Amino acid sequence: MELIVFVIAAAAALAGGIGVIASAQPVRSALSLLLVLGSLAVLYLLLAAEFIAVLQVIVYAGAIVVLFLFVIMLLHARTGEGRTEKLPRQRAVGVVLAAVFLAVLGYTLLTAAAPPVREVARGFGSAESVGGALFLGYVLPFEVASVILLVGIVAAVVLGLAKPVT
Amino acid sequence: MMPPASFLVLSAVLFTLGVVGVLVRRNALVVFMSIELMLNATNLAFVTFARLRGSIEGQVIVFFVIVIAAVEVVVGLAIIVDIFRSRETVNVDDVDLLRG
Numbered sequence: 164m165e166l167i168v169f170v171i172a173a174a175a176a177l178a179g180g181i182g183v184i185a186s187a188q189p190v191r192s193a194l195s196l197l198l199v200l201g202s203l204a205v206l207y208l209l210l211a212a213e214f215i216a217v218l219q220v221i222v223y224a225g226a227i228v229v230l231f232l233f234v235i236m237l238l239h240a241r242t243g244e245g246r247t248e249k250l251p252r253q254r255a256v257g258v259v260l261a262a263v264f265l266a267v268l269g270y271t272l273l274t275a276a277a278p279p280v281r282e283v284a285r286g287f288g289s290a291e292s293v294g295g296a297l298f299l300g301y302v303l304p305f306e307v308a309s310v311i312l313l314v315g316i317v318a319a320v321v322l323g324l325a326k327p328v329t
Numbered sequence: 330m331m332p333p334a335s336f337l338v339l340s341a342v343l344f345t346l347g348v349v350g351v352l353v354r355r356n357a358l359v360v361f362m363s364i365e366l367m368l369n370a371t372n373l374a375f376v377t378f379a380r381l382r383g384s385i386e387g388q389v390i391v392f393f394v395i396v397i398a399a400v401e402v403v404v405g406l407a408i409i410v411d412i413f414r415s416r417e418t419v420n421v422d423d424v425d426l427l428r429g
Contacts, residue, residue: 183366209330215392268341
């Protein structure tokens with residue numbers, strides 16, 4: 164059962180990932196990104212991370228992708244990519260470097276000695292357990308994160324203000 | 330439970346797809362989405378290791394990554410909209426001047 168869910172979700176994530184980088188239109192990239200995020204939420208459930216899965220759907224799928232779609236529609240004129248290349252052969256070199264990178268990552272992952280998987284208690288990864296760790300052990304980073312959110316809001320407002328015509 | 334290596338390999342492949350997107354695509358929005366793809370790939374690795382070690386800290390880190398990713402998207406998209414307003418382009422090759 165777990166295997167079937169994993170295979171379907173992993174295939175959907177890979178298809179979405181390819182869709183993100185291969186789609187000609189940004190809207191399709193954004194919808195492919197949504198597919199990746201949704202299938203990753205399923206994988207998080209397989210890994211006993213309920214709270215993170217819910218957070219993924221609410222924050223990523225619900226807010227971030229919608230924001231992307233808004234901006235794509237705002238800028239829909241001339242979002243295509245030009246034919247002229249400023250750096251010739253950049254694409255080929257990029258793909259080769261990425262392949263080397265994947266080979267190194269894969270070699271490391273597949274040859275490293277895997278520690279045995281620990282059994283986890285019931286309720287591992289629930290909102291209660293993550294919240295407990297967050298508020299008991301990581302209160303300061305949590306508060307700093309709220310300040311960063313505030314800075315982000317202010318920055319977005321300032322950047323979005325209409326500039327006076329000079 | 331599934332062997333953790335399968336999740337980690339999936340994470341590595343997704344990260345590489347994001348790298349390819351950043352290196353190959355010239356549309357700033359698609360480059361940005363590829364960065365999100367890489368962030369999500371690392372999140373998957375963190376959650377896998379949290380399950381593997383039976384320690385909740387991995388999931389706490391993912392929580393912070395999601396928060397910071399939200400801020401990053403808001404500010405980044407605001408910058409892209411601003412560049413589009415002044416230059417009428419979202420092609421990263423066309424934005425090659427230091428002056429505004």
